[in-house]
Amino acid sequence: MQKPVTFLVVFFCFQLSLMAQTIASPSDFLGYEIGTQFSRNHQVIEYFKTIEKQVPNQLKLETYGKTNERRSLYLAYISSEENIKKLETIRENNLKNIGLLDGESSADDIAIVWLSYNVHGNEASSSEASMLTLFKLLTEKQEWLKNTVVIIDPSMNPDGRDRYINWYNETASQPYNIDRQASEHNEPWPGGRPNHYLFDLNRDWVWASQVETQQRLEVYNKWMPHVHVDFHEQGINEPYYFAPAAEPFHEVITDWQRDFQTEIGKNHAKYFDAKGWLFFTRERFDLFYPSYGDTYPTFMGAMGMTYEQGGHGMAGLGILNDEGHVLTLIERLTHHTTTGLSTVEIASKNAKKLNTEFAKFFDNSNLKYKSYVLKGNEDKLNSLKALLNKHSITFENATTSKVSGISYATGKQGSLNINSKALVVHANQPKGKMVKALFEPNAKLSDSLTYDITAWSLPYAYGLEAMASITKVPSETLLSKKALQALTDTYGYVSKWNSIEDAQFLAELLKYNFKVRFTEKPFTSNNKKFERGSLIITKGDNKHIKNFLETLNTIAQEQAQTLTEINSGFSQTTPDIGSPDIKLVNKQKVAVLSGEGTSSLSYGEVWHFFEQQLHYPITSINTADLGDINLDRYHVLILPNGNYRKVFTDDNMTKLKDWVRAGGKVIAIDGALRSFAGKDGFSLNYKTSKDSKDDEQKQNLTSYADREREYSNNLITGAIFKTKVDNTHPMAFGYDDHYFTLKLGSSAYSLLDSGYNVAYLDNIKVYSGFAGQNALKSLDQTLVFGEEPMGSGSFIYMVDNTLFRSFWENGKLFLVNSIFMVNNNAYEL
Numbered sequence: 044m045q046k047p048v049t050f051l052v053v054f055f056c057f058q059l060s061l062m063a064q065t066i067a068s069p070s071d072f073l074g075y076e077i078g079t080q081f082s083r084n085h086q087v088i089e090y091f092k093t094i095e096k097q098v099p100n101q102l103k104l105e106t107y108g109k110t111n112e113r114r115s116l117y118l119a120y121i122s123s124e125e126n127i128k129k130l131e132t133i134r135e136n137n138l139k140n141i142g143l144l145d146g147e148s149s150a151d152d153i154a155i156v157w158l159s160y161n162v163h164g165n166e167a168s169s170s171e172a173s174m175l176t177l178f179k180l181l182t183e184k185q186e187w188l189k190n191t192v193v194i195i196d197p198s199m200n201p202d203g204r205d206r207y208i209n210w211y212n213e214t215a216s217q218p219y220n221i222d223r224q225a226s227e228h229n230e231p232w233p234g235g236r237p238n239h240y241l242f243d244l245n246r247d248w249v250w251a252s253q254v255e256t257q258q259r260l261e262v263y264n265k266w267m268p269h270v271h272v273d274f275h276e277q278g279i280n281e282p283y284y285f286a287p288a289a290e291p292f293h294e295v296i297t298d299w300q301r302d303f304q305t306e307i308g309k310n311h312a313k314y315f316d317a318k319g320w321l322f323f324t325r326e327r328f329d330l331f332y333p334s335y336g337d338t339y340p341t342f343m344g345a346m347g348m349t350y351e352q353g354g355h356g357m358a359g360l361g362i363l364n365d366e367g368h369v370l371t372l373i374e375r376l377t378h379h380t381t382t383g384l385s386t387v388e389i390a391s392k393n394a395k396k397l398n399t400e401f402a403k404f405f406d407n408s409n410l411k412y413k414s415y416v417l418k419g420n421e422d423k424l425n426s427l428k429a430l431l432n433k434h435s436i437t438f439e440n441a442t443t444s445k446v447s448g449i450s451y452a453t454g455k456q457g458s459l460n461i462n463s464k465a466l467v468v469h470a471n472q473p474k475g476k477m478v479k480a481l482f483e484p485n486a487k488l489s490d491s492l493t494y495d496i497t498a499w500s501l502p503y504a505y506g507l508e509a510m511a512s513i514t515k516v517p518s519e520t521l522l523s524k525k526a527l528q529a530l531t532d533t534y535g536y537v538s539k540w541n542s543i544e545d546a547q548f549l550a551e552l553l554k555y556n557f558k559v560r561f562t563e564k565p566f567t568s569n570n571k572k573f574e575r576g577s578l579i580i581t582k583g584d585n586k587h588i589k590n591f592l593e594t595l596n597t598i599a600q601e602q603a604q605t606l607t608e609i610n611s612g613f614s615q616t617t618p619d620i621g622s623p624d625i626k627l628v629n630k631q632k633v634a635v636l637s638g639e640g641t642s643s644l645s646y647g648e649v650w651h652f653f654e655q656q657l658h659y660p661i662t663s664i665n666t667a668d669l670g671d672i673n674l675d676r677y678h679v680l681i682l683p684n685g686n687y688r689k690v691f692t693d694d695n696m697t698k699l700k701d702w703v704r705a706g707g708k709v710i711a712i713d714g715a716l717r718s719f720a721g722k723d724g725f726s727l728n729y730k731t732s733k734d735s736k737d738d739e740q741k742q743n744l745t746s747y748a749d750r751e752r753e754y755s756n757n758l759i760t761g762a763i764f765k766t767k768v769d770n771t772h773p774m775a776f777g778y779d780d781h782y783f784t785l786k787l788g789s790s791a792y793s794l795l796d797s798g799y800n801v802a803y804l805d806n807i808k809v810y811s812g813f814a815g816q817n818a819l820k821s822l823d824q825t826l827v828f829g830e831e832p833m834g835s836g837s838f839i840y841m842v843d844n845t846l847f848r849s850f851w852e853n854g855k856l857f858l859v860n861s862i863f864m865v866n867n868n869a870y871e872l
């Protein structure tokens with residue numbers, strides 16, 4: 044029997060209102076008005092879980108990984124009941140639409156919007172906004188969900204967020220204090236912005252050195268959203284920034300992406316104007332460096348955007364800014380909620396167009412360079428392949444013996460002989476624009492005033508020979524890897540030394556207490572030539588290792604390390620294995636300074652490198668404790684980039700020098716060199732150009748309006764230079780006689796007159812990126828890496844930070860060499 048229609052209508056209205064009632068608001072759930080307290084990460088997640096229980100047909104929550112501190116990472120899929128049911132079909136259709144999945148797409152009218160919150164842990168209004176946005180979508184904005192899948196990452200960096208919030212809760216007054224000098228507005232080192240290893244996750248999208256990024260990319264590349272928003276906060280005096288972005292825009296960005304950014308911005312402006320809220324667009328936040336939460340999605344075809352609310356780690360629950368306005372957390376999260384919803388609205392209204400334009404972006408048949416060909420060290424090729432896999436970028440092996448095009452080694456037209464091991468990356472593939480952005484020799488810069496580094500070209504970063512070819516290079520699917528042969532019982536085993544994989548192998552051997560030698564001179568044995576730095580493991584040295592051969596074999600297999608067998612200590616060409624030129628590697632005890640004075644980013648890079656890449660123990664020492672600690676317990680002390688003015692008091696400097704004279708090694712990175720330059724007893728000195736006085740004068744006469752641009756003449760914002768390398772010095776073992784360095788600033792140091800200039804700039808030329816004319820003047824004949832011996836020990840200078848954001852793969856061995864091979868004092872502590 045059919046029920047009367049009126050009854051059905053009443054019944055449905057009742058159901059709808061019941062549903063609205065059963066969705067808890069954030070304030071109801073939290074037990075306080077949202078924005079009057081900071082919600083801890085677990086509360087944010089619990090709210091999403093609660094809503095999932097209340098409307099399971101419209102919200103699907105999944106974990107996509109874990110942080111270093113074991114917090115789970117979540118994504119929430121929010122849409123209409125109908126869409127949630129066919130979520131997998133929608134995802135597959137989207138991939139089919141852009142050629143990432145075979146088959147015909149059955150629909151192209153659903154927009155996919157991905158909203159990412161709180162990548163910087165102390166920009167804490169955004170996770171609060173994620174809760175309110177979810178609530179509003181499900182209660183007031185159902186209409187948009189009919190043709191939109193919203194993916195919310197409520198907390199991308201929960202370790203950082205909780206670091207900030209736990210500190211704030213411990214510190215803040217009640218009620219909150221709006222005086223910015225109050226402790227609640229001044230975060231202690233290192234602050235809540237970065238993740239556990241103190242990496243800036245909003246610089247890590249391409250390099251994917253961090254677990255949060257790696258796990259996120261797996262899902263991101265499975266979904267490939269049409270819109271991606273990264274929610275941030277800026278200084279307390281800047282009101283709000285949203286799209287359209289500022290110049291420079293990277294070349295790969297299409298007209299459609301430019302235009303639609305403006306449309307999105309105008310939609311936000313409508314809401315902000317109605318409330319009288321201030322905002323700005325088209326300034327400061329550009330779209331050039333590919334590793335951000337706005338550029339990465341943009342180069343992957345999406346509308347990638349950054350939204351910046353005034354606030355940041357300084358703002359707390361409320362703060363008085365320079366304009367006499369009390370900026371509150373409630374206000375901050377309200378703005379972020381408004382732009383989040385406005386984004387979903389405009390995506391929903393343009394769902395069809397988003398799909399068709401998105402598909403067009405993935406046609407890459409017209410890119411200038413058709414193929415990038417790379418050859419060189421197999422380990423380096425393999426680590427590049429691993430990076431490409433993280434982005435689902437495909438690659439093959441060459442099937443030709445010669446390729447011509449632009450040579451990365453010279454920056455000019457040339458040719459390169461290759462074999463089937465050479466890697467070929469074609470631009471005409473779905474991810475082709477990202478391929479271009481990552482590989483092309485020199486990205487075109489429409490404006491030198493950018494927010495970040497201007498060079499990152501992968502062949503330089505990985506230390507590979509490469510050509511960019513305007514014709515498609517013949518290639519075929521990659522050869523499978525050969526299995527390693529088991530070692531046989533003989534006199535000894537030799538390993539090459541020219542990659543981080545070799546360094547990891549050494550670290551593993553040292554962990555198992557193997558005695559390992561390295562050679563300071565090339566030698567030949569068993570008809571094979573071994574270069575400087577080669578590792579030698581002999582049976583005779585390792586009688587203390589139980590099951591020596593079996594253990595060595597296991598380690599070599601696990602690390603995929605090829606070893607060459609030698610059957611005698613008598614070499615065909617000297618040195619023999621017992622020679623003083625072949626030394627035992629000392630199991631170095633390494634310490635690093637952390638805390639006030641050090642750059643948290645640089646310290647984090649060292650920490651992460653030792654724990655997660657080299658797998659070698661390191662002791663962190665707080666700068667505040669330097670005066671009290673016993674340095675004699677360590678062989679090596681690393682000083683990350685930083686400002687050590689307050690750290691190196693006269694007493695601490697004397698202590699450091701005495702320790703070095705007695706055999707210690709200091710490795711100073713980037714800004715740490717300022718502690719020694721021009722100081723008594725050091726040969727390290729600043730270099731200034733002869734006409735820097737003239738330049739200064741010229742600047743003083745520059746108009747107010749042009750001052751910023753004129754000043755950029757003094758800057759180097761991440762540019763690539765070629766250095767000369769003394770690869771007979773242990774710090775450069777495993778390197779060629781040249782090395783491409785990423786220069787991050789214009790600091791210039793003269794060549795050492797007492798010490799070793801291991802790598803230096805000679806005949807400077809910018810291979811990629813921006814370098815101001817004035818900055819270049821003082822850079823010729825300056826130090827990049829060097830060693831200054833003092834007593835029995837050494838100061839090792841690294842002007843350029845090879846661990847910067849952990850992506851300059853080819854520079855990392857300089858640091859490892861400095862630890863294990865330079866001034867290798869084989870004494871036991």
Ligand SMILES: [Zn+2]
Pocket residue numbers: 163166245274275276
């Ligand atoms: Zn931020």
